Amino acid sequence: MTKMTADIRLIKIDGEQPVEFAWLEAWRSHRPVTATPFSKPAIAACVALSHTLFSMPDVKARPDLVALAYWLRQAAIETMEQSFHAELPAKCKVVPRGVILHFPPTNVDTVLAYTWALTVLSGNRAAIRVSDRLGETGRQLVIQMLNVLAKSEESIARSTLFLHWDHDDRLTAAVSALADVRVVWGGDASVSKLRAVPATPRCRDVLFPDRRSMAALSLKAYLSLDSAGRDQLADAFFVDSLTFDQMACSSPRLLAWIGDSNVESTEDDFLARVAAAATRRRYDVPLGQQLAKQTLAAGALMDGLATQWKHVAPSVLALDWVDVAVEPADWVGGGLFLQVRLDCLAELASACGSRVQTLAVHGFTASEIEELIIAAGERSPDRIVPFGKALAFDRIWDGLNLLQEFTRLVHCP
Amino acid sequence: MTGVDIWTTQFSIPQAQKETVLLPRLIDLVEHHREYCPPYARFLRAINWRGKAFALEDIPYFPVGLFKTHELRSISKKDVFRVLTSSGTTGQQVSRIALDKGAAALQIRALSASMNRVLGSQRLPMLIIDAPGVVKQTASFSARTAGVLGMMTFGRFHSFALNDDMSLNNAEVTSFFERFGSTPFLIFGFTFMVWAYFFEQIKKFGIDMSSGILIHSGGWKKLQDKAVDNATFKSSLRQSLGIERIYNFYGMVEQIGSVFLEGNDGYLHAPNFSEVIVRDPKTWQICAAGTTGVIQVLSVLPRSYPGHSLLTEDIGYWLPEVADAPWTGKRLVVLGRAPRAELRGCSDVHAAER
Incomplete structure (x- = not known):
């Protein structure tokens, strides 16, 4: 067991003791009779986790945990339950799929809690692979989840397993045999590799490969804001982009200014306010990342991908990006913003490769957004959200309704 | 141009004089590489280089890591006589320096x-x-x-x-x-x-x-x-x-001539044809004496590749020249390599765990 996970009660699988798999198989086949979507014990466990998180002493300084705690509130879950039932086709009952095996990402620790909640809320059991590289947030989160589970009703307490095994396709295949759904987050290469590991024929794979995100800001709308409004918007943009060092799939990299008046001074005004938000929130870019960012940016200038750079602050380095359709070869985050200027939002369609996940917007009408979606078509972003909501996890993610992915429809007469 | 010979006894030119000797030569080198190295020319254009530098700190610089990702040379391919490569731990890219x-x-x-x-x-x-x-x-x-x-x-x-x-x-x-x-x-x-x-x-x-x-x-x-x-x-x-x-x-393979040698005073000194600047990684402004920052090295020697002014990945600080000391110039203390960025990106989730 690794140091990182030493104080977490998890099941370490090394493949040397067949009893482990017998035990896991027994766990798998023990189907709780109460396993229906939005069961009372499942809701209670989520709400208990919400309370636990809110009562953590330093939670205020942790926007990612605050967001999770809000998302797990009783009222929020009730709203989700209503939507879930409203979205069901006529004459259909819904049942869980069984065991959902999770391979959470290592860059955004809170994802494992969100997908766990969706798993138990949809009436399933969760087997979660805990990485060696689990961050401090993730470690605390798993500990809190275990505390909550220990106090939950037995059906829920037994519903969740935290597992760890070394990367070995044979072990992954053996654990995959448990799964009715595999949920895999990772880079393209690792998602493909995992996908090649066999599971049962009925198992579904829900895959979250590499994505990238961007933001679009209407010049006119920005100029119409007063100073406080601009600060608020800049702060929202800071939260979107730098909460996870600009390394989350949903963190904007490209910043598109839409409209044609007075661009440069407006950009500078906004970036200065983003820098001020970073200072206010005591954001710090580690030296190694700072140098990597500098190297990436200078390389882009040499390649002619950008025509100018602006060092606004340690956490804000802006490049005037030449071609909205071109991505940098590498990404290091830490506050590097690729700025482009476009006449209308629909022009952003050419920036939408198959990998664009989130577009954070401010100042556009519903019809402008619709024009973009029509122009981008199958390459449309999965989510278009207001500034400040880029990281807000939802049951609809990467174009999938996860509650539907985790359940099965029973067509009734 | 001053008449000082940089090939005289090394570590012997007083700091103030050295700066006036190196500055015009470095400006010439910037222009030389602008002419012969197109990526460098694009870089200069983007940073609005106007051909003027009033002090060594005004000479453009870029991170040394670019020699790992870009082929930067100011000679034609047929004139490449030797390619030096940097050290790098397994799996890392290495710098390639064309001579x-x-x-x-x-x-x-x-x-x-x-x-x-x-x-x-x-x-x-x-x-x-x-x-x-x-x-x-x-x-x-x-x-x-x-x-x-x-x-x-x-x-x-x-x-x-x-x-x-x-x-x-x-x-x-x-x-x-x-x-x-x-x-x-x-x-x-x-x-x-x-x-x-x-x-x-x-x-x-x-x-x-x-x-x-x-x-x-x-x-x-x-x-x-x-x-x-x-x-x-x-x-x-x-x-x-x-x-x-x-x-x-x-010293580093990316910069010919920057062999900073420890003098009798226990500090590192730049030879006559090289200079060191320390920069604050938060602002990239120069650091005052004694303040730790990222080391930038300058040398008038590299002509075959644009390595005359490089931001290293090393951290350290400088102390002023001691008057009439046998080893002239700024005194440099190198504290070590900046820790490598540990990026926890979506893209490296499983791959990097192996």
């Missing part, structure tokens, strides 16, 4: 001019703290190999002190000291290897090495775990082996 014949010759001249200051012009019997295998692998020309080969030109009667498993080769070492122990001799090795594989093994034998000159390089990172800094290193070797003349140096 033409002139640049290769200049590199040797620059190194020897700097070493001359501590070694004199005689080639001394030389004990290399490494295994003979280091210069035998021809397939991969590592920085360690390049370093040893480069330094071997300053010695003769080369002996290798270690076996391939890094144990001390007692017979070889004993015979070296029997033969040359009472005449001036040169010891060269990488700092960590000198300490761990040589000094710690040989100190118990009580050999008198007071006629020796030790030159070492390679950084203190591995020795930090053993709580060994430069002062401890020197005093330990002096006490146990009697070596008084110990010189550390700092």
Whole structure:
């Protein structure tokens, strides 16, 4: 067991003791009779986790945990339950799929809690692979989840397993045999590799490969804001982009200014306010990342991908990006913003490769957004959200309704 | 242009004079590379370089890491005479530095001019703290190999002190000291290897090495775990082996001529054709004396590739020149390599765990 996970009660699988798999198989086949979507014990466990998180002493300084705690509130879950039932086709009952095996990402620790909640809320059991590289947030989160589970009703307490095994396709295949759904987050290469590991024929794979995100800001709308409004918007943009060092799939990299008046001074005004938000929130870019960012940016200038750079602050380095359709070869985050200027939002369609996940917007009408979606078509972003909501996890993610992915429809007469 | 000869005795030009000597030469080099290296020209255009610099800090610079991702040279492909590569741990990209014949010759001249200051012009019997295998692998020309080969030109009667498993080769070492122990001799090795594989093994034998000159390089990172800094290193070797003349140096393959050599004052100094600036990584403004930042190195020598002004990945600080001291110029302390960015991106989730 690794140091990182030493104080977490998890099941370490090394493949040397067949009893482990017998035990896991027994766990798998023990189907709780109460396993229906939005069961009372499942809701209670989520709400208990919400309370636990809110009562953590330093939670205020942790926007990612605050967001999770809000998302797990009783009222929020009730709203989700209503939507879930409203979205069901006529004459259909819904049942869980069984065991959902999770391979959470290592860059955004809170994802494992969100997908766990969706798993138990949809009436399933969760087997979660805990990485060696689990961050401090993730470690605390798993500990809190275990505390909550220990106090939950037995059906829920037994519903969740935290597992760890070394990367070995044979072990992954053996654990995959448990799964009715595999949920895999990772880079393209690792998602493909995992996908090649066999599971049962009925198992579904829900895959979250590499994505990238961007933001679009209407010049006119920005100029119409007063100073406080601009600060608020800049702060929202800071939260979107730098909460996870600009390394989350949903963190904007490209910043598109839409409209044609007075661009440069407006950009500078906004970036200065983003820098001020970073200072206010005591954001710090580690030296190694700072140098990597500098190297990436200078390389882009040499390649002619950008025509100018602006060092606004340690956490804000802006490049005037030449071609909205071109991505940098590498990404290091830490506050590097690729700025482009476009006449209308629909022009952003050419920036939408198959990998664009989130577009954070401010100042556009519903019809402008619709024009973009029509122009981008199958390459449309999965989510278009207001500034400040880029990281807000939802049951609809990467174009999938996860509650539907985790359940099965029973067509009734 | 001032009439000062940068090839005069190294580490001898006073700081103020040196800055006026280097500035016009560096501006010329910027223009030279602008003409012959298109990526560099694009870089200059993007940063609004107008051909004017009022101080060395105004000379454009870029991160040394770009030599790993970009082919940056100011000579045509057919004129490439040698490509130097940097060290890099497994799996990392390495820097590729293109030299033409002139640049290769200049590199040797620059190194020897700097070493001359501590070694004199005689080639001394030389004990290399490494295994003979280091210069035998021809397939991969590592920085360690390049370093040893480069330094071997300053010695003769080369002996290798270690076996391939890094144990001390007692017979070889004993015979070296029997033969040359009472005449001036040169010891060269990488700092960590000198300490761990040589000094710690040989100190118990009580050999008198007071006629020796030790030159070492390679950084203190591995020795930090053993709580060994430069002062401890020197005093330990002096006490146990009697070596008084110990010189550390700092340099990188990406910049010809920037062999910063430790003077008698215990600080690193830039040779006449090089200079150092320390920058604050938060603002990229220059740091005042004594303030830790990222080291930028400048040299008037690189003409075959745009390596005349580079932001390194090393951190350190500088102290002002001491008036009338035998070693002129700023005094530099290198604290080590900036920690590598640990990026937890979606893209490396599983792959990087392996």
